[in-house]
Amino acid sequence: MAPRIYTSAVPDVLLVNTSIFTHLFAARAPGDIGGFPASQSAFIDGPTGTALTRADVLNLALSFGYGIRDHPVTAPFATRGATALIYSANSLAWPVVLFGCAAAGLRSTFANNAYVGRELAHQYGDSGASLVITAEDGIETVRTMFSELGIPRDEGDRRTVVLGRDLRWAGGPAAPGLPGCRGLVTLPDLLVRGKLQREERFEGALAHETVYLCYSSGTTGKPKGVETTHQNMTTILDVMRPFFLSGQSGNRTAIAFLPFYHQYGLCLLLHSPFTLGWSVIIQPKFEPDQFCATIERFKPSFAFVVPPVLVILAQHPAVDKYDLSSVEYMLSAAAPLGADLVEQVKTRLLAKRPPGATCTITQGYGLTETSTATNLLFFGDADQKVGSVGPLCSNLEARIICDEEGTVDAEEGAPGELWVRGKTIMKGYLNNSNATANAIAPDGWFKTGDIVVRDKDAFFYVVDRKKELIKYKGLQVAPAELESVLLTHPDIVDAAVIGVESREQATELPRAYVIHARPQEIESAAGKTAFAQSVAKWIEPRVAKHKLLRGGVAVIDVIPKSAAGKILRRELRELAKQETARGEINTAVRSRL
Numbered sequence: 161m162a163p164r165i166y167t168s169a170v171p172d173v174l175l176v177n178t179s180i181f182t183h184l185f186a187a188r189a190p191g192d193i194g195g196f197p198a199s200q201s202a203f204i205d206g207p208t209g210t211a212l213t214r215a216d217v218l219n220l221a222l223s224f225g226y227g228i229r230d231h232p233v234t235a236p237f238a239t240r241g242a243t244a245l246i247y248s249a250n251s252l253a254w255p256v257v258l259f260g261c262a263a264a265g266l267r268s269t270f271a272n273n274a275y276v277g278r279e280l281a282h283q284y285g286d287s288g289a290s291l292v293i294t295a296e297d298g299i300e301t302v303r304t305m306f307s308e309l310g311i312p313r314d315e316g317d318r319r320t321v322v323l324g325r326d327l328r329w330a331g332g333p334a335a336p337g338l339p340g341c342r343g344l345v346t347l348p349d350l351l352v353r354g355k356l357q358r359e360e361r362f363e364g365a366l367a368h369e370t371v372y373l374c375y376s377s378g379t380t381g382k383p384k385g386v387e388t389t390h391q392n393m394t395t396i397l398d399v400m401r402p403f404f405l406s407g408q409s410g411n412r413t414a415i416a417f418l419p420f421y422h423q424y425g426l427c428l429l430l431h432s433p434f435t436l437g438w439s440v441i442i443q444p445k446f447e448p449d450q451f452c453a454t455i456e457r458f459k460p461s462f463a464f465v466v467p468p469v470l471v472i473l474a475q476h477p478a479v480d481k482y483d484l485s486s487v488e489y490m491l492s493a494a495a496p497l498g499a500d501l502v503e504q505v506k507t508r509l510l511a512k513r514p515p516g517a518t519c520t521i522t523q524g525y526g527l528t529e530t531s532t533a534t535n536l537l538f539f540g541d542a543d544q545k546v547g548s549v550g551p552l553c554s555n556l557e558a559r560i561i562c563d564e565e566g567t568v569d570a571e572e573g574a575p576g577e578l579w580v581r582g583k584t585i586m587k588g589y590l591n592n593s594n595a596t597a598n599a600i601a602p603d604g605w606f607k608t609g610d611i612v613v614r615d616k617d618a619f620f621y622v623v624d625r626k627k628e629l630i631k632y633k634g635l636q637v638a639p640a641e642l643e644s645v646l647l648t649h650p651d652i653v654d655a656a657v658i659g660v661e662s663r664e665q666a667t668e669l670p671r672a673y674v675i676h677a678r679p680q681e682i683e684s685a686a687g688k689t690a691f692a693q694s695v696a697k698w699i700e701p702r703v704a705k706h707k708l709l710r711g712g713v714a715v716i717d718v719i720p721k722s723a724a725g726k727i728l729r730r731e732l733r734e735l736a737k738q739e740t741a742r743g744e745i746n747t748a749v750r751s752r753l
């Protein structure tokens with residue numbers, strides 16, 4: 161039987177074979193930059209209000225590209241095809257450095273700014289990086305990294321460029337440098353040496369060269385370098401364009417706090433808004449009061465979020481202290497978003513707005529390996545299809561598979577693993593041919609590892625991670641589903657569910673970890689135990705019997721998550737092993753379905 165292949169109802173976009181830099185900055189008409197006026201604001205530093213126009217970004221990027229190739233210290237490490245590792249929290253320097261590296265023909269790889277030296281050393285070595293571009297507060301970690309790699313300090317310092325807090329290069333305020341950075345090459349040092357006459361070209365077949373190396377957390381082993389090509393990036397930006405145009409409103413300004421080192425932040429905050437002529441307000445990180453204050457000050461109409469941020473918007477007192485009425489559209493991604501949470505946030509935000517005001521919350525789905533989105537729920541469908549990640553994006557094909565070999569397609573409406581194929585799929589995992597072969601079938605299908613359902617209207621719903629599904633006595637339990645139910649409990653602000661092994665019953669049991677909304681009310685061990693037991697009882701009438709929390713409920717202080725909002729279930733599974741060893745989890749209790 162021929163495979164059941166789904167295509168998109170959204171018209172395909174014309175593929176281009178050029179560099180990401182050329183695609184972003186090439187004039188579409190005399191005097192413009194990337195199709196919009198050169199004088200238009202592009203990036204704004206939230207803390208200081210310092211702004212860069214589109215012309216500023218172009219000129220500074222070309223200056224950075226020239227400087228890093230011309231400076232006598234950095235030039236040996238910045239030849240075409242070399243790799244630079246960017247290690248910094250979000251800042252106004254990011255678009256200059258990122259696009260400057262692309263203009264110079266360099267690859268860029270991006271490290272979590274919370275990494276310690278050992279973690280940074282793995283990525284530096286695995287990516288083949290020759291340079292590190294770091295914020296000032298990362299310099300000691302970078303030096304520890306070089307020490308772990310056996311690289312002498314003077315050699316490591318020659319391979320390091322520092323992004324200071326001083327914003328005079330952008331017309332912003334001065335700030336003193338940290339003593340530990342003295343003598344190192346700085347961003348301003350590179351910006352004053354000259355300017356590339358034009359960017360390095362990647363036309364035709366060269367567009368298939370790698371430009372970005374994001375590292376995928378994966379489900380097992382160390383993070384893997386995802387080779388994203390110029391064509392991957394140009395394609396995904398054009399594919400997503402109709403979605404954003406469907407939700408474009410008056411001021412075309414977005415707030416950006418999601419980490420730029422993650423594919424979500426990299427593509428949807430640094431690239432997509434630039435192709436749309438939007439302004440982006442950059443925040444170094446998410447902090448509830450600062451987030452709300454920034455919205456009140458700059459009045460963005462668009463916010464890119466993740467579900468944990470929506471949980472805060474539904475419950476945090478900061479929401480009532482500031483005017484958030486400018487935000488009309490929110491796109492959530494990186495983790496499943498439940499319908500109840502959407503309704504809670506909308507109800508709270510709209511309560512302070514006049515009748516007829518707009519607050520549309522939608523979501524998308526994708527992975528680092530797919531250059532972000534494979535599915536986007538258009539704003540016009542958000543209310544009717546709450547919980548869906550939307551239809552398949554243009555230029556992509558999909559299959560829904562229900563066997564390991566990919567020979568059996570799921571029936572219409574039945575769950576299965578999502579496989580996708582198209583020009584946005586990564587080139588492969590760097591230096592890891594086995595992982596690439598396991599992820600991409602010989603005929604080009606990328607195996608997402610996520611379980612989805614496609615409804616009769618061609619809208620997709622993500623059920624859960626294939627490797628995270630809990631198998632209870634032959635039945636599958638999706639952690640994300642139970643988490644969405646738990647988040648509707650009036651006294652729970654966050655929750656995570658895993659499966660714990662019961663050797664006695666030869667099965668897995670769902671176990672929940674929850675955070676109480678007012679932890680001071682249940683400080684004692686007895687109080688936590690009573691609350692946990694009440695939660696296990698509370699969920700019984702709300703889910704099918706095989707989904708009951710037979711592994712118990714535990715009250716903890718924080719749910720471990722990645723910077724992008726994904727629950728780190730491996731840490732919870734390790735915690736559960738320790739609890740089992742202490743006798744805190746009883747997996748021997750038998751109960752009927």
